Amino acid sequence: MLPKLFFGYFAAVITVLSVLVVTRRNPVHSVMWMLLLFFNLASMYLFLNAEFIAAIQVIVYAGAILVLFLFVVLLLNLREELRADSYIGSWPAGLVIAMALLLNIGFAVSSFVPGFSGKYTIAYIQGETFTKVLGQVMYTEYLLPFEIASLILLVAIIGAIVLAKKRTRS
Amino acid sequence: MVPLNWYLMLSAVVFTVGVFGFLTRRNIIIMFMSIELMLNAVNISLVSFGHYLQDMRGQILVFFIVTVAAAEAAIGLAIIIALFRNKATANVDEMNEMKG
Numbered sequence: 001m002l003p004k005l006f007f008g009y010f011a012a013v014i015t016v017l018s019v020l021v022v023t024r025r026n027p028v029h030s031v032m033w034m035l036l037l038f039f040n041l042a043s044m045y046l047f048l049n050a051e052f053i054a055a056i057q058v059i060v061y062a063g064a065i066l067v068l069f070l071f072v073v074l075l076l077n078l079r080e081e082l083r084a085d086s087y088i089g090s091w092p093a094g095l096v097i098a099m100a101l102l103l104n105i106g107f108a109v110s111s112f113v114p115g116f117s118g119k120y121t122i123a124y125i126q127g128e129t130f131t132k133v134l135g136q137v138m139y140t141e142y143l144l145p146f147e148i149a150s151l152i153l154l155v156a157i158i159g160a161i162v163l164a165k166k167r168t169r170s
Numbered sequence: 171m172v173p174l175n176w177y178l179m180l181s182a183v184v185f186t187v188g189v190f191g192f193l194t195r196r197n198i199i200i201m202f203m204s205i206e207l208m209l210n211a212v213n214i215s216l217v218s219f220g221h222y223l224q225d226m227r228g229q230i231l232v233f234f235i236v237t238v239a240a241a242e243a244a245i246g247l248a249i250i251i252a253l254f255r256n257k258a259t260a261n262v263d264e265m266n267e268m269k270g
Binding site for chain 2 (some may be wrong): 163
């Protein structure tokens with residue numbers, strides 16, 4: 001009973017917050033609601049026994065990505081956009097497409113049958129601690145994708161500098 | 171024990187809200203935040219899969235998705251700043267030079 005109560009709380013709060021994020025007129029308000037959404041997501045990951053994922057959700061998403069968004073929103077002067085209509089003219093078409101997608105995924109989920117279980121049971125993870133198990137799998141089985149991820153971050157650093165640099169006309 | 175399908179439905183709802191925001195908003199920054207919302211919806215389903223199927227691969231995929239989301243946010247916001255320098259607007263309706 002208690003887990004279902006917790007899940008009901010998280011589901012309600014996350015749904016309401018995500019609707020608030022996409023419907024606010026002022027981007028700063030959207031960023032603030034998204035911050036609250038990410039903290040709720042992190043607590044839901046704790047509920048799913050994924051402590052490390054909850055930590056990187058708070059550190060990377062709330063600490064780095066949202067601060068970047070907030071900087072850009074404050075850097076751009078958006079006074080005119082606040083007065084204009086915030087939705088495109090044909091927004092009902094977008095609503096229909098989104099609802100059709102939800103119906104589609106709903107049918108797919110309701111006919112989903114879980115496959116075989118792996119060897120990382122909850123008791124095993126709790127004995128070894130989650131971060132240790134994750135590290136053991138990542139640095140043995142997934143070493144090459146990990147290196148590729150570092151390359152992606154390098155490309156992002158260089159690309160962001162090149163794109164946002166002021167062009168100097170010679 | 172909460173069934174796995176409930177988490178998948180929550181993930182579907184958040185993803186749908188993200189799709190709606192991306193399709194209908196005029197402000198390019200909020201469109202970009204909708205993309206982040208969709209990535210987070212995928213993270214919910216991957217973490218719950220990893221927990222219920224007792225496998226670590228779901229959590230490892232979440233790790234890589236967070237990496238890609240950080241890179242995407244950096245590049246995308248740099249593109250937005252470059253766009254704003256040329257047009258001084260965040261309204262996607264006015265960015266139509268490439269229509270040909």
